[in-house]
Amino acid sequence: MAGPEDAATVAALGRRSFTETFGHLYKPEDLAAFLANHSEERWRQELADPAFAVRLVEAADEAIAYAKLGPPSLPFEPRGPSIELRQFYVLAPWHGSGLARELMTWVIGEAKARGADDLYLSVFIDNHRARRFYARYGFEYVGDYHFMVGSHADVDHVMRLPLSRAHAG
Template sequence: MIAYRMAGPDDAALLAALSSRAFIETFGHLYYAADLAAFLVTLGEATWAAQLADPTLAIRLAEDDGAPAGFAKLGPPAAPFTPRGASAELRQLYVLAPWHGTGLADTLMAWTIDAARERGATDLYLSVFIDNPRARRFYERHGFERVGSYTFMVGEQADEDDVMRLVL
């Protein structure tokens, strides 16, 4: 049974392990080991502890019988793009492979959209790697449209991410 809850200060280690595992499952094969290792530092426990202490961020966890399965992180726009009006950004939505296709991502997206509206946002932004067609289709199915792009660094490797927006 999948349960959802807001992440708290004690979840830094859990989120570090969960986000690292999800990133490696999805993208690990694309990078040299040194680039991947450099990026995974940004998903470390200290980073998560700081984010969990940041009142502008909200992180919703999904757990299946107590095992972490995914999460969504919402906050003010931070990616290098210029938002219009009152906006929020889905900073991460990660679901581990065993839970792909279960509806878990849809539930996390519904929470994200509701939480963005509760914050007064009229637009919700996100970025997605251009070579992640599964995620792109998911976001498009939820009404997001491409509005730009930017360079996302993984170690020394530069990737292109699309910026997508959902009008709330």
């Protein structure tokens, strides 16, 4: 698990992975406003907070992926004890390598270990690759959510995975 000493690494990876995947969709000022959320200080605070769990993956001394679990923050009414997959990023050169599957195994195991009955996430409606990935695990559509990137609102799908029937994709 990542700790406060990993804040600079995770912050840089978050900015890089978001820009790599979605940067072309936004005006520069909207992207810059969003990326400001990936500050080293903000990450240091979350990495020190036991309510969050972050798994950082490195290869050849380079950070290549991470997943972050935290308390529910999406606009939904949880059915019971719940946790949210706040971020799940794998750099493009590692897509299709099996790394995402390994990371999701950790996410589901950690969510269960923390006593959650349901795992929630939001995914951009036009991120078809991610939507297919989550569907393989049994995530169900709950509703729509407006994900803000600066002043630009994207439509995301909020999805829920009942952990009692979670399986390895």
